[in-house]
Amino acid sequence: MLATVAIAQLINLVLLALLPPDPPRTVPVTALAEAILTRNERALIFQRVPVAPFQPATAGPGAARVEAELAGLIGRIPAEVALDMSAVQGRKFLELYPKAGGAPVSAIQGHFRVAVRERDGWLLAEPRDQRLFATRERQFLLLFLLSALAMLPIAWVFARRLADPIERFADAAEKLGRDPRATPPGVDGPAEIERAAQAFQQMQQRLQAYVTDRTQMLGAIAHDLRTPLTRLAFRLESLPEADKARLRGDVAEMEAMVRSTLSLARADNEPVNRQRLDLGSLTEQAADDLALTGRRITADATDMLVVDGDPGELKRLLTNLMENGETYGGDVSARAWRGDGLAVIDIDDRGPGIPEAELERVFEPFYRLERSRSRETGGTGLGLAVVRSIARAHGGDVVLSNREGGGLRARVTIPLAPAR
Incomplete structure (x- = not known):
């Protein structure tokens, strides 16, 4: 059951990997400047840092024009604005042409960060869709993990229901090894487990019957030997004294063997x-x-x-x-x-x-x-x-x-x- 859940989640992840990703977000520089000026926290995440986390123009030579344009829009000099773009997106910036005509608008594509110098350090801003579970792929991954966690208790319950009969069956086998005369416990569960348990109980009963029959036969033979041994002991009294002592020892030894055999038979037949x-x-x-x-x-x-x-x-x-x-x-x-x-x-x-x-x-x-x-x-x-x-x-x-x-x-x- 647990393996089934894992395989199902793996299939979901493979399907997610085969789906085309969402197109990267395109942010006009004018919209970015307005969000910085108005401290729009619904669009950007703001964080104050003591030093700039990256240097101006680290996004490449072409980004210097975007940095200068953004600096002009927020009333700063280009040296006070630094732009960092994700290498995964190819550090792209482009120009958008409005449908109604007019001058092109510069825009940033993909993930980026902007640092603006202030009196007490730098203000770092980045889009909110760069959070851990903001992208569609990460959201799907989170949903898969949550669904797996939700399914694990259910799968565990079913797995335990399947495993309990097998554990009881194993306990019965171990108990048979400890005490061959123990009463086999009842085992219920799937049809295959019940059949195996019934076969196990029949095997145990046959073994007990086999041992009991052999032990009873041995005890019966030993018991029947006591009568002729008793007669031999009486007849010894009529023999010469020289032979009597030696034969008495043989009869005593045979009687001891009979007693030991009867003791063994009684021990095997006594209740547990x-x-x-x-x-x-x-x-x-x-x-x-x-x-x-x-x-x-x-x-x-x-x-x-x-x-x-x-x-x-x-x-x-x-x-x-x-x-x-x-x-x-x-x-x-x-x-x-x-x-x-x-x-x-x-x-x-x-x-x-x-x-x-x-x-x-x-x-x-x-x-x-x-x-x-x-x-x-x-x-x-x-x-x-x-x-x-x-x-x-x-x-x-x-x-x-x-x-x-x-x-x-x-x-x-x-x-x-x-x-x-």
């Missing part, structure tokens, strides 16, 4: 409980709770990090990472800070780190590093998968990196909530 919260304070709270159990974990939040999230899920994410770091890497220190529209939490340990090739694979479900397979440390291979799932459900992510000098860093990024 998003609210505005300070992620820095939540990080310190998670660290304090773990420290009360004897774990060597500290946390520091340097900024207020307001996000839209589920407090329980985010605390679960932080607790899982801190526990892993303390279990496999000794002391853990967490730091929450603000970075480029994101809430960033760095969780550092002092362990041996992870091979570069394994930094992404450890997020795969049921994938475990070789050193985590002992029954003393436990681990089902779902902890980091759950952590990344929670982070991405909030529009963020979790990445691992080896620190210089030793140790592993888990970096959590969550988008900051828009300011209210």
